[in-house]
Structure formats: C-alpha cells, structure tokens
Amino acid sequence: MPKITFFNLPEDKRENLVHAAKKEFARVPLYQASISNIIKDAKIPRGSFYQYFDDKEDAFFYLLNSHVSAYKMYFLETLQKNNGDIFDAMIDFYTAIITEERENLQFLRNLFLNMTHRIENVMARSFGENDLNENFRKISNLINKERLNMQDEQELFHMMQIISSVTFHNIVKKFAGELPFDEAVHNYSTEIYLLKKGFASI
Template identity: 25%
Template sequence: MPSKVIQNKEQKKEKLLEAAFFLFTRKDINEVSISEIAREAGIAKGTFYLYFKDKYDLRDFLIFTHSKKILEKAIEALDQSQILSFEDSVIFIISDIERQLQQQPLLLTFIKYNLPLALFSSHLSSSIKDDRYSLKHLFVERANQSGYRFENPEAVLFMILELTTSVFYQTMIHQIPCSFAEIRPSFYQAIRAILSIGHPEKA
C-alpha cells in the first residue's frame, strides 16, 4: 500500500493536471501563468516545480497522457473486434478516435494537431515513462501479416495521424472547409489511398 507521503504527492500532481487542463482549455497558454495554475490547484507555486519545469512541460505532459488514452482505447476496441485485415484495422482505429473526439470537443480543442506527440515526440518531460510504441508495433505487425511493405512504416503512420488530427480539428471545431460529416467519405478514402502505397500488388 502506498505511503501517505506518496499518496499526497500523487494527489497534488493530479490537482495540478486538472487545474492546468481547465485553464488551458479556456485560455491561450500564453495567458496562463504558473501562479494561476497553482492557485487553481490549491497548492503553493513552489510545489509546481517539483513536478514540471514550466507550463509548456506541463502542457506537453497533458497532451501526451490524453492522446495516449485515446490511442489505447482505440486499440482496445480493435482487440475486441473481429477485424484482421490491415487496412480495415487502421480505418477502425481512426474511426474510434473520431468517435472519442466527437464526444469530447473540449479535449480536441486542447490537443489540436498534437495527437502524434504520444508516439513520436522526443522532447517530452522526463517524468513520462510509458511505452509509446504499442500502436507503432501494431501498425507494422499487421502490415507485415497482410503483406504490405512500406519503405518507412513509422513515417506512414505519422502522416496518417497528422492528417487525422488536422482534419478532425479543422472540420469538427472550426467547420473548415466544411463539417466533418461532409468531408468524412473523402477523408477515409484518403487514408486508404495512403495505405495502398504499400499494398502487396504494388510492393
């Protein structure tokens, strides 16, 4: 059982995360001070630096943890499905991410284009120790099983996630150039077109 000291430390960190998420989803980060975050969390300003070096470090940690949860839920849903084909697996994961973000527009507003940070950032806080490669492994494994060959599979996955978050953010939040419902068929056609580059018949 964790000691009271450890529990207290974790509770303070959780309060910081909740306070920062509340403020970052309502103001531009440049308008939010560390003092304001600490005040919202109900802790001393000096305590902030026990966990994060600055507010940008905290923001990146939040983006990472929320993005990781989104990806993990999508992978769990895929595991429970009967889908085996590579392309259908990728489309399923993107569709599940779509579903999650449609239900949490405030989270999408915060993450913006940064979902790939959960897999590809090398500049995250040293306090992040989670495995960032499960989706990479799944992508490569299912591609190989289906006979797909990409010169750089991680780059392909990165492009897909970049396209996904950019399209979701612009269409769901700003309706640019239209609503996501209008662009949805073309969006998934574009994802399949990217994946088709490594199709066995073209490899």
C-alpha cells in the first residue's frame, strides 16, 4: 500500500504521479519498469517517490488494484445482465477485456504476458476465486444453477477455477498472438462450449 503521504497529496499532483506510473507500466512489464522514468515523467525528485511508495511494486499493485476493482464490478453487472448464465457472461467479459483502449490495453498486455502468481492472485481474489470467500459467494448467488451439473458448492468452486484458468489463458493467447478480434472470440467461445458439453462420455 502507498504511504499516507501519498493520499495526503493534492489531487492534481497525485493524479499526475499516477498517470506517470501508469504510462511506465503500459510501456514495459513490472520487472522492466524503472522508477527513474516515472519520476522523470512526473517531474518529482527521487526521494519524493519513496515518500509515497515503498518501491516499484508498491506503485504497481496500487494501480493494479484499482483496475481490478473496476473489472470486478463490471463482471458482476455482466453476470446479472446475462440472467446468471455464467457462460454467456464470461464471453461478454472476455470481449470487454480484449476491446480495451490504448494505454489501458498496453497495461493489460504487459500484465497478462507477465502474469506472475502474485499478480494472478490479486486478480483472482476479486474475480471470486481462492477461498470460498465473500466474493465467491457473491458470484455464486448470481449464477443460475438450473442447467448446471454441479453437485455442490465445492464443484461449483472448481468449475469457476477452471473457467478462470481458461479465460486467463485465452486472454494471454490473444495478447501474445495478436490474433484478430473475431478469431480470438471464436476460440474462446469454442472452449467455453467444450467446457459445457464435457470431454468424454464417462
């Protein structure tokens, strides 16, 4: 977490710094980003940066968290809009991610192509994974389970794990392969379809 001094900053100065950081993390992934670039761009002295953040990662995860919070809300809305159909909702959500604009897109690209477990964890936490935690319950309640083959909450949990693995992987593929939009959506839809249908007659 950023230090108190960061939040005490006058709004314009803070936003300026945030923008500089975002720009750097859109340019290159976390481990290649340089504080020097951020402070040069934000026109603040080196010492000040460390007045606000512990280090590079601190700034990065601050940005990441705000992104994730936004997506989390968007996901819940999408799920409702699709009347609890998790599969249709996922496809909507997937297309939204890969349709992001410029700087956001670059940020996401660097994010997904360099998806460390630590980063994935931050994302998944809000996406309803991890434990049978509050987030998972919130999502679980919105899901229409009528046509689902899930026996209990455990299975539902694992189903969500699988769906998110597959979704992450498809996003990575899209960003890495520079696939055209249509092809990316088609691939993802195919995989979602296969997940619904199942792989084998048991």
